[in-house]
Amino acid sequence: xxxxxxxxxxxxxxxxxxxxxxxxxxxxxxxxxxxxxxxxxxxxxxxxxxxxxxxxxxxxxxxxxxxxxxxxxxxxxxxxxxxxxxxxxxxxxxxxxxxxxxxxxxxxxxxxxxxxxxxxxxxxxxxxxxxxxxxxxxxxxxxxxxxxxxxxxxxxxxxxxxxxxxxxxxxxxxxxxxxxxxxxxxxxxxxxxxxxxxxxxxxxxxxxxxxxxxxxxxxxxxxxxxxxxxxxxxxxxxxxxxxxxxxxxxxxxxxxxxxxxxxxxxxxxxxxxxxxxxxxxxxxxxxxxxxxxxxxxxxxxxxxxxxxxxxxxxxxxxxxxxxxxxxxxxxxxxxxxxxxxxxxxxxxxxxxxxxxxxxxxxxxxxxxxxxxxxxxxxxxxxxxxxxxxxxxxxxxxxxxxxxxxxxxxxxxxxxxxxxxxxxxxxxxxxxxxxxxxxxxxxxxxxxxxxxxxxxxxxxxxxxxxxxxxxxxxxxxxxxxxxxxxxxxxxxxxx
Amino acid sequence: xxxxxxxxxxxxxxxxxxxxxxxxxxxxxxxxxxxxxxxxxxxxxxxxxxxxxxxxxxxxxxxxxxxxxxxxxxxxxxxxxxxxxxxxxxxxxxxxxxxxxxxxxxxxxxxxxxxxxxxxxxxxxxxxxxxxxxxxxxxxxxxxxxxxxxxxxxxxxxxxxxxxxxxxxxxxxxxxxxxxxxxxxxxxxxxxxxxxxxxxxxxxxxxxxxxxxxxxxxxxxxxxxxxxxxxxxxxxxxxxxxxxxxxxxxxxxxxxxxxxxxxxxxxxxxxxxxxxxxxxxxxxxxxxxxxxxxxxxxxxxxxxxxxxxxxxxxxxxxxxxxxxxxx
Numbered sequence: 001x002x003x004x005x006x007x008x009x010x011x012x013x014x015x016x017x018x019x020x021x022x023x024x025x026x027x028x029x030x031x032x033x034x035x036x037x038x039x040x041x042x043x044x045x046x047x048x049x050x051x052x053x054x055x056x057x058x059x060x061x062x063x064x065x066x067x068x069x070x071x072x073x074x075x076x077x078x079x080x081x082x083x084x085x086x087x088x089x090x091x092x093x094x095x096x097x098x099x100x101x102x103x104x105x106x107x108x109x110x111x112x113x114x115x116x117x118x119x120x121x122x123x124x125x126x127x128x129x130x131x132x133x134x135x136x137x138x139x140x141x142x143x144x145x146x147x148x149x150x151x152x153x154x155x156x157x158x159x160x161x162x163x164x165x166x167x168x169x170x171x172x173x174x175x176x177x178x179x180x181x182x183x184x185x186x187x188x189x190x191x192x193x194x195x196x197x198x199x200x201x202x203x204x205x206x207x208x209x210x211x212x213x214x215x216x217x218x219x220x221x222x223x224x225x226x227x228x229x230x231x232x233x234x235x236x237x238x239x240x241x242x243x244x245x246x247x248x249x250x251x252x253x254x255x256x257x258x259x260x261x262x263x264x265x266x267x268x269x270x271x272x273x274x275x276x277x278x279x280x281x282x283x284x285x286x287x288x289x290x291x292x293x294x295x296x297x298x299x300x301x302x303x304x305x306x307x308x309x310x311x312x313x314x315x316x317x318x319x320x321x322x323x324x325x326x327x328x329x330x331x332x333x334x335x336x337x338x339x340x341x342x343x344x345x346x347x348x349x350x351x352x353x354x355x356x357x358x359x360x361x362x363x364x365x366x367x368x369x370x371x372x373x374x375x376x377x378x379x380x381x382x383x384x385x386x387x388x389x390x391x392x393x394x395x396x397x398x399x400x401x402x403x404x405x406x407x408x409x410x411x412x413x414x415x416x417x418x419x420x421x422x423x424x425x426x427x428x429x430x431x432x433x434x435x436x437x438x439x440x441x442x443x444x445x446x447x448x449x450x451x452x453x454x455x456x457x458x459x460x461x462x463x464x465x466x467x468x469x470x471x472x473x474x475x476x477x478x479x480x481x482x483x484x485x486x487x488x489x490x491x492x493x494x
Numbered sequence: 495x496x497x498x499x500x501x502x503x504x505x506x507x508x509x510x511x512x513x514x515x516x517x518x519x520x521x522x523x524x525x526x527x528x529x530x531x532x533x534x535x536x537x538x539x540x541x542x543x544x545x546x547x548x549x550x551x552x553x554x555x556x557x558x559x560x561x562x563x564x565x566x567x568x569x570x571x572x573x574x575x576x577x578x579x580x581x582x583x584x585x586x587x588x589x590x591x592x593x594x595x596x597x598x599x600x601x602x603x604x605x606x607x608x609x610x611x612x613x614x615x616x617x618x619x620x621x622x623x624x625x626x627x628x629x630x631x632x633x634x635x636x637x638x639x640x641x642x643x644x645x646x647x648x649x650x651x652x653x654x655x656x657x658x659x660x661x662x663x664x665x666x667x668x669x670x671x672x673x674x675x676x677x678x679x680x681x682x683x684x685x686x687x688x689x690x691x692x693x694x695x696x697x698x699x700x701x702x703x704x705x706x707x708x709x710x711x712x713x714x715x716x717x718x719x720x721x722x723x724x725x726x727x728x729x730x731x732x733x734x735x736x737x738x739x740x741x742x743x744x745x746x747x748x749x750x751x752x753x754x755x756x757x758x759x760x761x762x763x764x765x766x767x768x769x770x771x772x773x774x775x776x777x778x779x780x781x782x783x784x785x786x787x788x789x790x791x792x793x794x795x796x797x798x799x800x801x802x803x804x805x806x807x808x809x810x811x812x813x814x815x816x817x818x819x820x821x
Contacts, residue, residue: 074712089710091703093770094696102700103693103711111691 002065004029004192005050005081005161010059012045012216019045021216022059027161030190032183034203034224037213038236038427043196046213047163050194051083052076082154083163090146090153092139097121099138100153124152128182144175151182162186163194168202169425172290173453180206198427199454200229201485212236236428247460247479250442256280257315259447260416262301265310270296270471273310278416278447283438285462286451287492293471294451295335298418301325301449302332314415329415333405333422335451341405344394348386348404349375351393356411378407383433399423399430406437417441420451435460455485467491522762522776525812526783533790542793549672553740555785556674557582557733557749559778562756562763563685564729566777567722569760570689572702572769573621573628575723578730578756579749580640581613585734587643590652590744599659606731613639614727618720628723636753643746652744664739674736678778681729686774698722702769758809759784783812 003026012020020042027033037043048054050061052070061068063079070076090099097118098105106116121134130148138146147167154162164183168176183193183206195207203210204224212220212235220227220235260278265271270293278284286294299305301312303322312319314328334341342351353360353371360371375389382403386396393401402422409417419438423431438461442448452458458465459482467475467488475491482488533542541547561578568575585606593602613635620631654660666673689695700708701715709715730749737748761767762783763776787808791801 073710077712085710089704089707091700091707091770093703093766094699098696102696102708103713105693105696107693111687112693112696 002029003027003062004031004064006062007046007050008060008062010046010049010061011057012042012049012054013057019216020049020056023213023216024059024218025050025211026221027192027194029192030187031209032187032193032195032207034207034210035194035196035213036198036203036210036232036236037219038429041213041236041427042216043213044165045216047083047165047194047196050076050161051081051163077157080158080160081163082157082159082161083165084147084150084154084167085165090138090149093137095135095137096125096132096141096149096152097134099149100124100134100156102153104157120156121152124155128152128155129185130182142175143170144172144178147171147175147179148182151186159191161192161194163196165196166198166425167195168197168199174289176202198425198431200232200456204229233428248439249480250281250283250439250463252279252281252463256282259315260301260449261311261313261316262297263311263313265297265300265312266308267293267296267300268306268308271300272471274468274471274473275310276466276473276476278449280415280445280447281442283442283448283450283461283463285458285465286449286468287455287458287465287488288468289492290453292468292492294468295420296471297468298332298420298449298451301416301418302330304332329412330418331409331412331414331416332418333409333420335420335424341408342393342401344392346393347390348379348384348393348396349389351404352378352389352408352411354408356408359411374411375407378404378410382407382437397427397430399426399434402426402434403430403437406434406441410441413444414446416447416449418449418451421453422450423452423454423457431457455488458488459485520764521812521815522764522779522783525762525808525815526779526786529783529786529790529808533786533793537790537793540793542790547789547793549675551782551785551789552675552678553672554789555781556678557736558752558755558759558784559678559781560681560729560733560736561726561749561752562759562777562781563681563774564722564726565753565756565760566685566763566765566772566774567689567698568628568726569757569765569767570702570769570772571698571719571722572705573719573722574632574757575617575628575726576632576753577613577617577635577639578726578733579752580636580643581610581727581730582734582737582749582752583643583744583746584613584639584646585609585731586738586744586748587646587652587734587746589735590654590738591646593654593656593659594652599656602656602659603735606735607728610727610729610731610734611724612727613730614724615720617727618723621723622716622719640746647746649746654738654742654744660739660742662739663735664737664741674740677732677736678781681732682774682778685777689772689774694718694721699770699772702766702772704770755784756781762809762812784809 006026008024009022010020011022023042023046025046035043045054049056052073052075061070068079091102097114100121101117106113106120118134125132125134128148128151132145132148138149151162167179171179186193197203207224209221209223210227210232211218212232214236256279258277259280263275265274274297288294296305300307303320303325314330317328319325319328349371352375360367372389378384379386379389384400384403386400393404423434426434435457438448450458450462463479465477465479465482465488466473467477469492477491565575588609589602589606592605593599617632617635620626621628662673664674668676689698697713697718700713701718705715734748738744759780760777762780763773765772765777787805788801791804796804
């Protein structure tokens, strides 16, 4: 089949640093083509060239059989290339229809015709099979619905190529299902989709071909049926694949003390009558659907949520409120590192000393030198890729940001470490680093509780998995009793 | 996939959604009605409800309303303009001085608008070009221009003898309706149409709602903000002309504190202080609410100190009741 578009031997450098080296990528009509690769592999640069945000230094772009040059985003839009952004690009205060037709509104005599916009939006949404009111204000919609609106927005401009960047990273399981259905539908209508994702399972489920990028070059392009997960990981990481994502049986000492005891915990919302324990050095996974109450349990243990009845004990002592939890040695790494975990505008070492100011203070003054030394230690120990401890955290990749959040709490040597979706939006290389770091933390005697939607990582590190459904603990599985991801999958459906 | 307001059956739905009606967006109307009823009951017999007094309220509200209409655009775009009060006085003085020099009414009005637009242009260029928060730029501008006002005539008032000017901009009536009321109604009507039904209005709301997303949709966000500041400067100039016409005199201290009254009217009306959501009609009712409270309290015989306390408390209450619960 002829290619709809083809990027050939594209080069791109920033300052003098090459980011793309002879990178090639081809897309056929009606194809779902996965684009994978670690952070810094050049995926997003390549896509920004395709959407006209960056101009290439060398190489060519052929679209529909003709060589084209994109001078800016408008040129790409004219060709029908649209990007669905990872960070949602809708106006929260406007309606669905107003967003879909933003800046290309239907008009009557110079005035906006919202009624017409609503009619057309309703048609597009109906064609997508979506039950979304075009008059609903976007901020009242779920994340999944927002994504559908973004897709509708692209289609309203007659897009022929959709680029989806990590589309499922903030969707629930059922929302992701809906999205996959939509992707198949668009494909059957001849729309081509570039699907950027770190999640192997979904790539194998909906993509026709896979291209893996490494070091600014396309390392592998193959039909999905002709490649194994192992081959993909090798292509992404290069030589010497880490075995980090394999489960290692860990032996807990018989006399390991119980650190966390949760007894008949009932909260104002969602969670009721949850009881479990975690021992020192143990890693316990908490599995369940997005709304099953996983995050609420974590927040209750850390004292952020009011407890209606029941008790949380650390080392045998009852704990209530965040002050007591921190004093007892509980650390929480929240789900959203950008808003909850880091001060993005500050340097790495400023972030690192923030929860530990006491240790880095002499008299009235902050000991910057000691903070910087601790930061350098962390860089080496956690394999953080940065120019140095003074680098602004917001400029680092997701994986490296998450390592800094972990480093922040490691400084405190917590008794209990709670991690909420620790690898969300992180590439496979950084993911296996994180898994190893978490294992090391547990080996040093910290009790670890991991909340995750990714079975792969839950199974890679958990000694036990607790399954939560509708706010109740419905199952406890020993790791050795979980043969495959399917077992877990069935368990969480309740 | 859940949407709060789900369309039932065949789209599009025309019937209003009664369930989940968010009365908080309409709090200003409730408060306005309640205040009217309260004053009617307590001081109705002291002339509060008389036509001359109602016109009085409308007259005294006109400058706030005109400025608040433009302020709705500025706030909807995610910015703030504190310099409107001193700009109103600047335009008043410029108009009066030009007319005093014998250049006539048209030249005076044009000069006043020019002065307002110039202040708006400088504000807008600093905010968009140098990315300085508008709060700081216009705070500095507020003080700079007020100083300029004082320097211009060494704080001396400038009388305006042109009765046509005074009639059009202040004291006159058209078909029995005070010209000040007509000005504010025209400003409100124009503002409403532009914000609701024109591409510019939509661009303002999009810019304030999510600047980055607006830019990615092809909207020139900086230019949109600049236009908002120009609009604000022009509205301040018009308010200055109205002050001058009403008093037949221009003074350096016109519009002191009016920026805060205008912002209060905008927020009371239901416009989001964080941008992206704005309503001109709400703003107008907000301005009327403030004007009515001030008028009623005077008739009730409260002195200035008590008026300030009550008016301030009512504003806080109204905003508190109208606040949406955090999501």
